[in-house]
Each structure stands twice: as structure tokens, then as C-alpha cells.
Amino acid sequence: MKRFSWTALLPVILAFLVPTAAVIALRPGPAALPAADPGPVIRVYRAATHSVTPMPLEDYVAGVVAAEMPANFHMEALKAQAVAARTNAVRILAHPGRATGGADITDDHTRDQAFLSPDDLRRRWGSQFTAKFDRIQQAVRGTAGQILVYGGQPIDATFFSTSNGYTASAQEVWGKNLPYLQSVPSPWDASVAPRFQDTKTVSIKDLAAALHLTAVPATPGGSLIQVLGESPTHRITQLRVGDRVVSGNDFRTALGLNSTSFTWTISGGEVTFRTTGYGHGVGMSQYGAEALARQGKTAEEILQYYYRGTQVVPWSKTLVLAAAKRPNP
Numbered sequence: 001m002k003r004f005s006w007t008a009l010l011p012v013i014l015a016f017l018v019p020t021a022a023v024i025a026l027r028p029g030p031a032a033l034p035a036a037d038p039g040p041v042i043r044v045y046r047a048a049t050h051s052v053t054p055m056p057l058e059d060y061v062a063g064v065v066a067a068e069m070p071a072n073f074h075m076e077a078l079k080a081q082a083v084a085a086r087t088n089a090v091r092i093l094a095h096p097g098r099a100t101g102g103a104d105i106t107d108d109h110t111r112d113q114a115f116l117s118p119d120d121l122r123r124r125w126g127s128q129f130t131a132k133f134d135r136i137q138q139a140v141r142g143t144a145g146q147i148l149v150y151g152g153q154p155i156d157a158t159f160f161s162t163s164n165g166y167t168a169s170a171q172e173v174w175g176k177n178l179p180y181l182q183s184v185p186s187p188w189d190a191s192v193a194p195r196f197q198d199t200k201t202v203s204i205k206d207l208a209a210a211l212h213l214t215a216v217p218a219t220p221g222g223s224l225i226q227v228l229g230e231s232p233t234h235r236i237t238q239l240r241v242g243d244r245v246v247s248g249n250d251f252r253t254a255l256g257l258n259s260t261s262f263t264w265t266i267s268g269g270e271v272t273f274r275t276t277g278y279g280h281g282v283g284m285s286q287y288g289a290e291a292l293a294r295q296g297k298t299a300e301e302i303l304q305y306y307y308r309g310t311q312v313v314p315w316s317k318t319l320v321l322a323a324a325k326r327p328n329p
Helices: 006-026 057-068 075-093 118-142 170-174 204-210 248-255 286-294 299-306
Strands: 041-046 051-056 146-150 197-203 225-230 236-241 244-247 262-267 270-276 311-314
Touching: 041 057, 051 057, 057 075, 057 118, 075 118, 075 146, 075 286, 075 299, 197 204, 204 248, 204 270, 236 248, 244 248, 286 299, 299 311
Parallel strands: none
Antiparallel strands: 041 051, 146 311, 197 270, 225 236, 236 244, 262 270
16 A cells, blocks of 8 residues: 655645735735825924924824813813814915015914924923823814815914803804804803812902002092903903903903903902912813713814804815915924
């Protein structure tokens, strides 16, 4: 009996395997996903270094979201913030070189939007940097290129921390009527915002100095501060303080109050203010967005609630950047 040999079967085995291997080698693999468009270059004036830093738009948006909203917020709230930040940047890019040193925008939150670089965030977050920045980048990538438009143009997507129960219209705060910046109820802030209500006490002497008063009543009492105007959303629009008439916004800024929705008491040479809400009140309430996200609302639903009549579209669908787009650095 002839002994069986595996060697004799080797040519047969190879005959079956080689064609199969060839087919496998030639079969195309999964198509690579296209890289996200980093967008046009935006030049940011950094106040700390008095320098202008150019960067891709999407990198800038990540720095704004990280600076303006807590990284542990719900992902849909972070996405809504990313769209608002990108919208403001795209609108500003239509007017290149408007800021200091030929920059397009500053990192000063009182003028534009706050911005922090990855190095800034490493110093701020320490060992939590990777986890927190990953969440920010996820929100930015998840909304890549998306902006808010009204009538086909990028809107002024203003936002603030906490409402007093209602957002304010642009008309009542800044005197300009924008159809997408109207007052809407935002009652959820009270349940989630840590600074929904706050108190601050200042001496009458410091108040007079902050407002440059030349005359203060000898016995101030109720005559020191008088409300001359109040908005439908219970924000003070105008006051008489001593011998001056000031706007609610100027008063808030001078004294460092959280909002223009406040009451006060005077006792023993001091004024104690009780504020409700935090920020100017116009546009998207960030803590309102967080509360809505927790209720299951999407970023687009949140944005369209606070910015009435707007649409979320890719910035490339607008013509606003036609003359402003610059190559990536």
C-alpha cells in the first residue's frame, strides 16, 4: 500500500489558494472618508500677546466653544454653541481686517467672542485637557461648516449665560430691531443655572465713583436710584442715579452686576443688588440650551427656538465669503 503524502497535494492546494488570494488583493477596500473642510483662514488678535494668529475657521470655532461654554455640557448644547460661534465668525469674515492689527476678530469677549488656544486650555484644564477638548472637537466636527442664516445671510448669533426667565429682544437692549432676535420664554434656566440669582453689595461712595456722580443725596434712601424705564422682560433700561441719567446697560457695566434685571435695598451707607439672570439677555441662553438638550432637543431645534425664523445651512451655501476666503495656513 502506497503511503499518503501531503507533498503530493501541495500543487492542488496552491491552485485553489492563489487565485482566491489574487481576488482578495484586487478587491477594493472601504472608501476613505473625505477630510473635513477646515474652512477659510480667520486672523485672531490675541490681546495677551498683542499678536495676530491666523488659523483655520474650524480650529477657531473649537477655541470659542471651549472658552464660552463648559465642556461638560450636553453634546447638543455644545453643538448649538459651535454653530453660533461659527456663524459669528463667518459674518465677520465678510469684513476682513476690521480688528486691531489687521485681524478679523479679537479674543475679547466684550467685543467679539472669547477664544482660548489649545495651550491656553492645557493650562486651564491640566490633566482633564484631553477628555474635555475631545468633547469640544466632537461638537465642532459634528456641525462642521454649519451656520445660521436669515434671508440667506449669516445672522448676528448673540448668546449669553443665563436668562431671567425670558430672553431680551435686540430692540430693547441695543435699539435695533432684528426679526431673529426677539424675546422668547426661557424658564428652564432657573433649574440648571448656578448664577440664576445673585447678590452684590457696594458702598454708596464706590457707586458714586463708578458712575462719576457729582451729587449724592445727603440721606439717599429711596431717592438715590430711580427706575425711569423697564422692558417687557423686566430688565431696567434707564435709571436716574443721583444727578445722572444712565442706561441700564451702562449701570450694569459700571457696577459689575450680572444683569439689568435687578432690585436693590439701601442700608447703612451700602446698596445691595439682587440680580436675576446673567448676561445681556439677547439670543441664545447657554443654560437654557443645556436644559433643552437634557430634554432631548437637538442642536438645530435649540438654535431655531432662540433664533426665530433662521435656518441651519453650510456656510459654503452663502456668498458672504466670496471675497474674503483665503487659503489655509
